[in-house]
Amino acid sequence: MSLNRPVIFLGPPAAGKGTQAKRIAERYHVPHLSTGDMLRDAVVRRTELGRLAKPIMERGALVPDDLVMGMVEERLSRPDCDGGFVFDGFPRTVPQAEHLQVILCQRGFGKPVVLELRVDRQTLLRRVAGRRTCSVGGEVYNVYDAPPKMADVCDVDGGKLIQRPDDYPEVVEERLRAYELQTRPLAEYYSAQGVLEIVDGSGPMEEVTRALAKIIDRAQGRDGHL
Numbered sequence: 236m237s238l239n240r241p242v243i244f245l246g247p248p249a250a251g252k253g254t255q256a257k258r259i260a261e262r263y264h265v266p267h268l269s270t271g272d273m274l275r276d277a278v279v280r281r282t283e284l285g286r287l288a289k290p291i292m293e294r295g296a297l298v299p300d301d302l303v304m305g306m307v308e309e310r311l312s313r314p315d316c317d318g319g320f321v322f323d324g325f326p327r328t329v330p331q332a333e334h335l336q337v338i339l340c341q342r343g344f345g346k347p348v349v350l351e352l353r354v355d356r357q358t359l360l361r362r363v364a365g366r367r368t369c370s371v372g373g374e375v376y377n378v379y380d381a382p383p384k385m386a387d388v389c390d391v392d393g394g395k396l397i398q399r400p401d402d403y404p405e406v407v408e409e410r411l412r413a414y415e416l417q418t419r420p421l422a423e424y425y426s427a428q429g430v431l432e433i434v435d436g437s438g439p440m441e442e443v444t445r446a447l448a449k450i451i452d453r454a455q456g457r458d459g460h461l
């Protein structure tokens with residue numbers, strides 16, 4: 236399977252973009268492209284990009300567009316992206332979206348399918364507080380809703396589970412502010428193009444995945460099934 240229309244996830248911190256983007260990418264056998272994961276990886280590897288991005292991410296602000304676009308363009312040039320891809324956390328500003336549109340056009344892809352996950356603030360804060368991430372492989376858990384079999388240990392590789400440094404309350408507030416100011420305008424941008432779909436992201440993970448797959452199947456011209 237492939238995706239002739241790439242998929243973009245929009246939504247505030249902890250709306251479930253990463254959780255759902257992974258599931259959707261697996262379902263359609265295309266890469267899951269998370270700019271947050273790419274930047275965290277650059278920080279761990281101490282690349283030049285990581286060195287520049289680290290303090291910005293630690294205070295919950297957005298990394299400058301030119302740095303993010305360079306990273307994304309490099310990733311999209313790899314052959315595994317030829318059959319489509321699922322973006323998670325990108326684009327996040329109108330200039331990023333405009334630049335992406337040019338790239339998609341150059342590569343012969345159709346208009347993206349943009350899925351905005353809506354979740355109320357109280358649920359977002361609960362999900363942030365409960366999130367634990369494997370320090371080795373990056374697997375994501377939630378102590379309330381998706382706990383590991385053994386406390387603080389990753390089911391997949393036995394790595395230690397940690398809290399993301401940007402999940403501490405004061406940084407989360409800044410990330411929510413950045414979302415409202417810089418990313419929410421994208422909903423209007425994509426709505427004006429007729430490609431925005433709003434999905435309730437507050438239900439159980441399986442239920443949200445089913446709703447998303449139905450929309451994507453329809454947009455790609457397939458019958459929905461899971």
Ligand code: AP5
Binds near residue numbers: 295378
């Ligand atoms: P990024 O990693 O993209 O962070 P984010 O957008 O704030 O999103 P999160 O990763 O917090 O949440 P999510 O929506 O993926 O939720 P998840 O599935 O994990 O970006 C981090 C930073 O990098 C940014 O602040 C910025 O500095 C920089 N950056 C990244 N991209 C950038 C860009 N394009 N431009 C500029 N800067 C950029 O779920 C959360 C928790 O809830 C988990 O524990 C999960 O298990 C649980 N959960 C998920 N779904 C459900 C459900 N349905 N029911 C119950 N629990 C659920």
